Structure formats: structure tokens, C-alpha cells
Amino acid sequence: MRTRAxxxxxxxxxxxxxxxxxxxxxxxxxxxxxxxxxxxxxNEVVWxxxxxxxxxxxxxxxxxxxxxxxxxxFGQPVYKKRAPLxxxxxxxxxxxxxxVLMLDLGRPDRVLIAATHFNFxxxxxxxxxxxxxxxAIVVVYLWTIFERGxxxxxxxxxxxxxxxxxxxxxxTGFIFAFxxxxxxxxxxxxxxxxxxxxxxxxxxxxxxxxxxxxAWNGRVLDDAIRHRxxxxxxxxxxxxxxxxxxxxxxxxxxxxxxxxxxxxxxDGGIYPLLFWGGYVLIGSVLPLLLLFHxxxxxxxxxxxxxxxxxxGAFAFLYVFIVGGQAFPLEIFPGHVVSSSFGDGAIAAxxxxxxxxxxxxxxxxxxxxxxxxxxxAFNFMPxxxxxxxxS
Amino acid sequence: xxxxTPTSARDADxxxxxxxLGVAAVGLAGILLAPGIRLIEVAQAAPSTGADPKVRWGMLxxxxxxxxxxxxxxxxxxxxxxxPQNPKPTDAQWIxxxxxxxxxxxxxxxxxxxxxxxxxxxxxxxxxxGASFKRADGIVLVDKHICIGCRYCMLACPYKARSFIxxxxxxxxxxxxxxxxxxxxxxxxxxKVDRGEQPACVQACAAAxxxxxxxxNLNDPQSEIAQRVRNIQTSQLRADLKLDPSVRxxxx
Amino acid sequence: MRSxxxxxxxxxxxxxxxxxxxxxxxxxxxxxxxxxAxxxxPMPVIEPARGGQCxxxxxxxxRNHMHVLEHQAELAVHGGVRDPRLSxxxxxxxxxxxxxxxxxxxxxDFCISCHTFAAVQTSCFECHAHRPANASAFPPLVxxxxxxxxxxxxxxxxxxxxxxxxxxxx
Numbered sequence: 001m002r003t004r005a006x007x008x009x010x011x012x013x014x015x016x017x018x019x020x021x022x023x024x025x026x027x028x029x030x031x032x033x034x035x036x037x038x039x040x041x042x043n044e045v046v047w048x049x050x051x052x053x054x055x056x057x058x059x060x061x062x063x064x065x066x067x068x069x070x071x072x073x074f075g076q077p078v079y080k081k082r083a084p085l086x087x088x089x090x091x092x093x094x095x096x097x098x099x100v101l102m103l104d105l106g107r108p109d110r111v112l113i114a115a116t117h118f119n120f121x122x123x124x125x126x127x128x129x130x131x132x133x134x135x136a137i138v139v140v141y142l143w144t145i146f147e148r149g150x151x152x153x154x155x156x157x158x159x160x161x162x163x164x165x166x167x168x169x170x171x172t173g174f175i176f177a178f179x180x181x182x183x184x185x186x187x188x189x190x191x192x193x194x195x196x197x198x199x200x201x202x203x204x205x206x207x208x209x210x211x212x213x214x215a216w217n218g219r220v221l222d223d224a225i226r227h228r229x230x231x232x233x234x235x236x237x238x239x240x241x242x243x244x245x246x247x248x249x250x251x252x253x254x255x256x257x258x259x260x261x262x263x264x265x266x267d268g269g270i271y272p273l274l275f276w277g278g279y280v281l282i283g284s285v286l287p288l289l290l291l292f293h294x295x296x297x298x299x300x301x302x303x304x305x306x307x308x309x310x311x312g313a314f315a316f317l318y319v320f321i322v323g324g325q326a327f328p329l330e331i332f333p334g335h336v337v338s339s340s341f342g343d344g345a346i347a348a349x350x351x352x353x354x355x356x357x358x359x360x361x362x363x364x365x366x367x368x369x370x371x372x373x374x375x376a377f378n379f380m381p382x383x384x385x386x387x388x389x390s
Numbered sequence: 391x392x393x394x395t396p397t398s399a400r401d402a403d404x405x406x407x408x409x410x411l412g413v414a415a416v417g418l419a420g421i422l423l424a425p426g427i428r429l430i431e432v433a434q435a436a437p438s439t440g441a442d443p444k445v446r447w448g449m450l451x452x453x454x455x456x457x458x459x460x461x462x463x464x465x466x467x468x469x470x471x472x473x474p475q476n477p478k479p480t481d482a483q484w485i486x487x488x489x490x491x492x493x494x495x496x497x498x499x500x501x502x503x504x505x506x507x508x509x510x511x512x513x514x515x516x517x518x519x520g521a522s523f524k525r526a527d528g529i530v531l532v533d534k535h536i537c538i539g540c541r542y543c544m545l546a547c548p549y550k551a552r553s554f555i556x557x558x559x560x561x562x563x564x565x566x567x568x569x570x571x572x573x574x575x576x577x578x579x580x581x582k583v584d585r586g587e588q589p590a591c592v593q594a595c596a597a598a599x600x601x602x603x604x605x606x607n608l609n610d611p612q613s614e615i616a617q618r619v620r621n622i623q624t625s626q627l628r629a630d631l632k633l634d635p636s637v638r639x640x641x642x
Numbered sequence: 643m644r645s646x647x648x649x650x651x652x653x654x655x656x657x658x659x660x661x662x663x664x665x666x667x668x669x670x671x672x673x674x675x676x677x678x679a680x681x682x683x684p685m686p687v688i689e690p691a692r693g694g695q696c697x698x699x700x701x702x703x704x705r706n707h708m709h710v711l712e713h714q715a716e717l718a719v720h721g722g723v724r725d726p727r728l729s730x731x732x733x734x735x736x737x738x739x740x741x742x743x744x745x746x747x748x749x750x751d752f753c754i755s756c757h758t759f760a761a762v763q764t765s766c767f768e769c770h771a772h773r774p775a776n777a778s779a780f781p782p783l784v785x786x787x788x789x790x791x792x793x794x795x796x797x798x799x800x801x802x803x804x805x806x807x808x809x810x811x812x
Contacts, residue, residue: 032571034557034558035555035556035557035558035570035571036480036554036556036557036571037480037556037557041480041554041556042479042480042556043479043480043482043483043544043550043552043553043554044479044550046541046544046545046554047541047545105538105539105540105571106537106538106539106540106541106554106555106570106571106572106573107537107538107539107571107572108538109765110536110537110538110539111538113519113536113538114518114519114538117519117520117521117536118518118519118520119514119517119518119519119520121514121515121516122515122516122517122518122542123516124516124517124518124540124542125518125519127518128518175542178515178516178546179512179516179545179546180512180546180548180631181512181546181547181548181628181631182545325545329548329549329550331488331503331548331549331550331627331628332488332490332627332642334492334493334494335490335491335492335493336490336491336493337488337489337490337491338488338489339486339487339488339489339503340464340477340483340486340487341477341483341486341550342479342550343486343488343503343550348479437717437723437724437725437726437727437728438722438723438724438725439723440717440721440722440723441721441722523720525720525721525722526721526722527722531719533719533720534769535712535715535719558768559768559769561771562769562770562771563771563775564731564734564770564771564773564774564775565731565775567769567770567771568769569765569768569769570768572769580722584722584724
């Protein structure tokens with residue numbers, strides 16, 4: 001039974017999310033009218049903060065479906081009950097991420113052209129189908145779960161969702177892997193790296209949302225379930241750390257890549273700071289401690305660990321996307337170069353308010369969709385050992 | 391996007407010859423649209439035949455003739471296309487002079503770098519809408535009608551040849567349409583090449599007497615550029631990427 | 643009034659709808675002027691272009707100029723086929739206003755006035771120059787003091803070419 005406080009709180013939260021989204025849309029309009037000169041982006045760093053937000057959301061959208069896959073495809077009953085919520089989060093995050101991506105275009109009024117003109121050697125063109133298809137297939141998946149008598153189709157559709165999201169996340173990695181000339185990218189390893197990152201980020205987002213929902217409804221999550229999910233998050237963090245380490249260690253082995261690795265890991269200023277402090281320490285080591293240490297592991301620290309993983313994700317993406325562009329292209333190997341166009345120089349990028357607001361607006365859209373979806377449908381995980389508010 | 395053959399436009403025009411200016415030629419001969427351009431000439435002009443796939447336009451830059459600090463080619467390009475002469479980091483630069491110094495030997499060199507018009511352009515591969523494309527005669531262009539401004543091509547280019555237009559543009563040159571939110575780069579002065587002229591940078595360098603850049607058809611064994619690249623040592627930038635650019639350099 | 647209340651609910655609603663439609667129609671008719679434009683929307687100013695008809699007759703051009711331009715853009719940009727008659731630059735040469743030297747600088751210029759009337763947004767001039775190349779050295783075909791294109795009109799009529807822009811406006 002919904003109390004008046006419940007109803008009021010819902011409307012408050014939904015309004016807040018809508019307001020954040022509206023501010024983001026306003027920022028996008030401002031950027032579209034005045035051009036990207038109002039952002040910190042330039043001809044060297046062409047993808048900035050909006051892309052950091054958007055790629056986080058898209059990768060997390062794919063990863064959060066892992067909760068559903070573990071349930072549906074691998075048959076874990078605890079996860080099976082969480083599949084609907086995972087589906088909702090996936091759609092919400094994907095929508096938010098795509099909103100930011102499309103609004104950051106130089107000509108967002110021409111986004112329809114992206115849907116009518118295709119160059120299929122481009123991963124971006126494939127992504128138009130992969131992303132929209134993802135939403136569609138998750139909707140079908142949710143329908144097989146909710147609709148009476150359709151649950152015999154849940155497993156095959158769930159398998160299709162699994163395959164589709166692997167292709168989608170591989171595609172996200174390919175966006176960067178296909179950039180042959182950039183020292184930061186040009187690596188096949190990026191595809192599996194993004195898959196593993198998505199698993200961790202998706203699990204973290206799911207845990208955060210689950211904690212919030214349970215707290216909102218005055219329920220307590222069974223500790224065994226929490227522990228199980230926390231452990232899985234820990235495994236994903238370790239796996240991601242492993243692949244990131246492999247990536248940088250292999251790069252160090254190539255003499256021509258050494259200067260770039262030095263820049264990211266040692267003397268690039270903000271980038272090593274964000275990488276070591278943000279991604280490794282705050283985003284990986286500290287959460288591992290909170291998740292696995294026997295004395296520290298509890299509901300609150302699991303929530304904190306998940307939040308730290310998300311913060312670490314943003315730090316990683318900032319280093320990956322912006323740092324990768326800030327390092328100059330090597331057109332003349334073995335030479336020191338200078339020009340009027342920034343050749344040979346580390347590019348400067350200082351994010352400005354409109355792009356930050358656009359990125360946050362995307363998060364707001366995801367929140368709005370989640371809140372409304374939770375109110376409209378029964379996404380709440382119903383565990384057998386449910387205890388009332390203590 | 392494949393270019394359509396021009397015959398359909400001509401056929402449609404044929405049936406409308408009656409009401410067309412061509413019929414009433416004599417009286418309109420005097421009508422002047424602008425100095426040197428009479429309406430009659432426009433009326434009777436035939437469409438050009440289009441980009442020829444047998445041609446491959448290229449440039450040869452002799453960097454030994456490039457003086458450090460000389461920017462004649464850059465100035466000419468900026469003037470031709472209405473680009474800012476003193477660009478900020480967000481302004482477009484289609485061609486720039488790069489000063490290089492070899493780390494081990496200390497040898498210095500100065501040379502202009504622009505879109506290399508690769509035979510296997512990575513910018514064309516990554517463009518989601520097909521706006522970045524290679525013409526039949528090898529010139530790589532951006533079709534700004536379908537460019538959505540995603541900037542993916544800017545990330546893909548090994549030569550940092552592309553620029554993004556960060557603010558609204560006014561006072562464009564009629565031959566160089568450019569506007570906010572699209573990506574652009576050196577067009578090898580395609581509007582001049584199609585008229586049988588040479589790119590502005592080539593003309594300016596020759597006019598100033600440096601003769602560091604020559605332009606021509608790489609596929610024509612008799613052209614000056616083809617003979618030069620056959621006789622002297624030339625190289626391509628980032629040849630290891632195997633993109634086969636149309637711009638070749640001597641002296642680096 | 644009592645007889646109206648005797649009607650069924652459906653009939654009452656239908657009557658209400660028809661009445662509203664009639665009132666709206668009457669209001670529109672009363673406020674419209676004879677030429678069909680509603681008050682407040684200025685008819686497009688079609689400054690006569692020099693040279694008479696160029697590509698096709700004005701009726702065809704009014705409906706299809708966007709397709710002509712699109713097709714020509716595709717041919718020119720991707721194919722390198724440049725047709726001087728269909729080039730946007732040539733259109734602008736003739737259609738540029740003698741006063742503003744442009745097709746899109748002021749409200750009464752050729753492209754803007756019609757597009758404002760039709761409420762169709764264009765983005766052409768976000769990229770394309772809206773002035774001819776040699777705007778500074780424009781030989782006026784409009785008489786410098788009377789501002790009429792009488793001389794041109796006589797020429798065109800003498801050639802028996804159909805050009806409504808030369809015909810006297812109603």
C-alpha cells in the first residue's frame with residue numbers, strides 16, 4: 001500500500017530527475033546554437049566530457065544485463081529474480097547515453113541522416129542498429145518475463161540478449177581499436193577490455209540501484225545475496241585491472257609506445273593522477289578492500305564500493321578518451337615537431353559547464369526512466385527470505 | 391554514395407529547350423551578371439564531365455626548397471577559402487607549416503602538411519554517414535550536406551588534417567562553403583582543379599618563386615609530377631600505415 | 643434550448659463540433675484578405691531576377707527547386723560534375739537583391755522572403771555564401787533612379803519568353 005509520503009517522494013524524485021534532464025537539454029541547445037566553441041573541445045581534443053558520460057552509460061547498460069544473463073542463461077535463481085530490474089536499468093542507461101551522444105554532435109539536427117545514410121565500414125553505422133536493436137531486444141526479453149505463458153521463451157531471448165550485448169560492447173571497443181594511427185588506441189585488446197569493464201560497471205550500477213530501491217521500500221537485502229553479488233563485483237574489478245595492466249605492459253614493450261605510456265602513467269599531469277588515484281586506488285583497490293575484507297564487508301560498504309567503482313570508471317574513461325587525444329599524433333617518428341596547429345604538443349582540454357551539464361543531463365534521463373519504470377511496473381526483486389524494515 | 395551519371399539532367403533539359411535561355415540567345419547576349427560573366431555564357435555552358443577515375447591528382451612537396459618561417463602556401467589557402475589568418479586552437483587550419491628536428495642528428499626541416507588524400511583513407515572508413523568520401527580522381531572530401539559533426543574522422547586521421555568548425559561562419563567564399571558543426575579539410579582546391587587550374591598553395595609557392603610544391607596527375611606518365619617521382623627519391627608520411635597518400639615529399 | 647436538450651448525447655456533441663467549425667471558418671474568412679494570406683503574414687517579395695527564366699518555369703521551380711539543388715549537390719560534390727546553369731552560385735548571381743546584394747541577408751531577399759512565408763527552415767546559408775562573388779562590382783540592371791527593371795522587362799517581353807516576374811503584379 002502506497003503511503004502519501006511514498007507518492008510525494010516519488011514525485012519529488014521524478015521532478016528532480018526531470019529537472020536535471022531539462023538542464024542537460026538546455027545545455028545541448030546552447031551548444032547547438034553557439035557551436036562547440038562554448039565547450040572546452042578543440043581541434044586536438046574532439047571528444048570531451050560528454051563522451052566520457054555517454055560511453056560510461058552505454059558500457060554500463062550492456063554490463064548491467066549481465067545480472068539478467070547470469071539468471072536467465074546460467075540459471076542462478078537469485079539473479080533470475082533480478083532480471084527485470086536489470087532490463088529496466090539497461091534501457092534507461094542506454095537511452096541516457098545515446099541522448100548525450102546525439103546531442104553532442106556538431107549538427108544534432110541532422111541525426112536523422114545517421115539513420116538514413118550508412119557507411120558500413122564504420123562502427124558508428126553499425127552502432128545505430130546495435131544500440132536501437134538492444135533496446136528492442138531487451139523490451140522483448142522483459143515481455144517474455146512479464147507476460148503470462150511467455151516464460152518458456154525467456155531463456156532463448158535471454159541468450160539472444162547475451163550475444164547482442166557482447167557484440168554491442170565489442171563494437172564500443174572497436175570504435176577505438178580501429179583508430180590505427182593513435183597510440184592510445186589501435187589495439188585489438190580494447191574489445192575484450194570493454195567487455196570486462198562493462199561487467200564490473202554494470203554490476204556496480206545494479207548494486208547501487210538495488211540498495212536505493214530496498215532502502216526506499218523499507219526492505220533489507222538478504223546478506224547472503226548481497227555477499228554473493230559483492231563477490232562477483234570484486235571478481236570483475238580484478239579482471240578489469242588485469243586487462244588494463246596487460247594493455248599498458250604490452251605497450252611498454254614497444255619502443256615506439258614508451259613515450260605515450262610514460263605520459264599516461266607518469267608525467268602527463270592530470271592523467272596519471274586520475275589513472276592511479278582515480279581508477280586504480282579509488283576505483284579498484286579500495287572497493288576490493290571494502291568488498292572482500294571480512295570485517296569491512298556489509299551492506300553499507302558494498303554500496304560505497306559500488307559508488308567508488310563508478311567514480312573510478314569516470315576517471316578511467318577520462319584518461320582513456322581525453323588523455324588518448326591529448327597526446328600528439330606521431331607523424332614524424334624520431335623527430336621533434338612544432339607548428340601552428342598543435343603538432344608535437346600535448347593538447348590542453350579544460351571542460352566547461354555546458355558539456356558537464358549535458359553529461360549530467362544524460363544521467364538524469366536514465367534516472368527519470370528508472371524511477372518512472374519502477375513505479376509503472378513490478379521490477380522489484382522478490383526474494384524468498386524477505387525481512388521487513390528493521 | 392555513388393555519383394549519378396549526368397545524363398538525366400541533360401535529358402530533362404533537352405525537353406525544356408523551348409523556354410530556355412538558349413533559344414533566345416541573341417537578345418540576352420548583352421546581359422551582364424558580373425564583370426566578365428555574361429548570362430549567355432552561363433546559359434550555353436555545358437556541365438563538366440566529372441571526376442575521372444583514370445586520373446589520380448597528387449602533389450610533390452620538395453621540402454629542401456621550404457624555408458623555415460615561410461608561410462606563402464598557408465596564407466594563400468586561407469585567403470582562397472576564407473579561413474582565419476591567425477588561427478586560435480578552435481579555428482580551422484587546412485594546411486600548416488611544420489618545423490621538424492631529427493632528435494639524433496639535429497637536422498632541421500620545414501614543410502607544409504595538409505590532407506594527404508590517401509588511397510585508403512581511414513577517415514572514409516570511419517565516417518558513419520559516408521560524408522567523408524574519396525572522389526573517383528583520388529581527392530578526399532567531406533560532403534557537408536550529410537556530415538553530422540561526430541568528429542570520428544578527426545580521430546582517425548593520422549595526419550591531423552581535419553578541422554571542426556566550432557562557431558557560426560559568415561562571409562564564406564562562394565567556392566568554399568563551410569559552416570558550424572561540420573568537419574573540413576584540404577580539398578586540393580577541387581573547385582579550381584575542376585576548372586583546370588592548380589591548387590592555391592601550389593600557385594602561391596610558384597608565384598613567389600620557391601617552386602616547392604608541384605601538382606599533377608600521378609597516373610599520367612608524361613606529367614611533370616609523375617616524371618619527378620620516378621627520378622628523385624620521394625616518400626610518404628607514415629608510409630608504414632600503408633594508406634598510400636597522394637601527397638609525396640622529397641627531402642625528409 | 644429545451645429541444646436541444648432532448649437530443650441524444652452524441653447528437654449534442656456533433657452539433658457542438660459543427661458549430662465550432664462554422665464559427666472558426668467564419669472567423670478565418672473575415673480576417674483573411676482576398677489573396678488568401680491571413681493577416682500578419684507578409685506575402686513574399688519576389689524581387690525580379692535578372693535574365694528572365696533560367697532553369698525551368700517559375701511554377702516548376704517553386705515546387706521543385708529543392709530537388710534540383712539536392713540532385714545538383716550530389717552530382718557536383720560526389721561526382722565532380724559541375725553544371726554552371728544549376729550551380730547555386732549562378733542562382734545567387736541572378737537572384738541576389740540589388741539593394742542588399744544577397745539572397746538571404748534581409749527579410750525581403752529572394753530566398754528568405756519566400757521561405758518565411760512558407761515557414762520552411764533552410765540551412766543552406768549556414769555554409770553557402772549568400773552573396774555573389776563579385777558583389778562589389780555589380781552592374782545594376784535595375785535603373786539607378788527609378789528602381790524599375792523596365793528596360794529588362796522590355797527586352798524579355800520582346801523575346802517572347804514567359805516570365806511571371808516580369809509581368810505586372812495584380
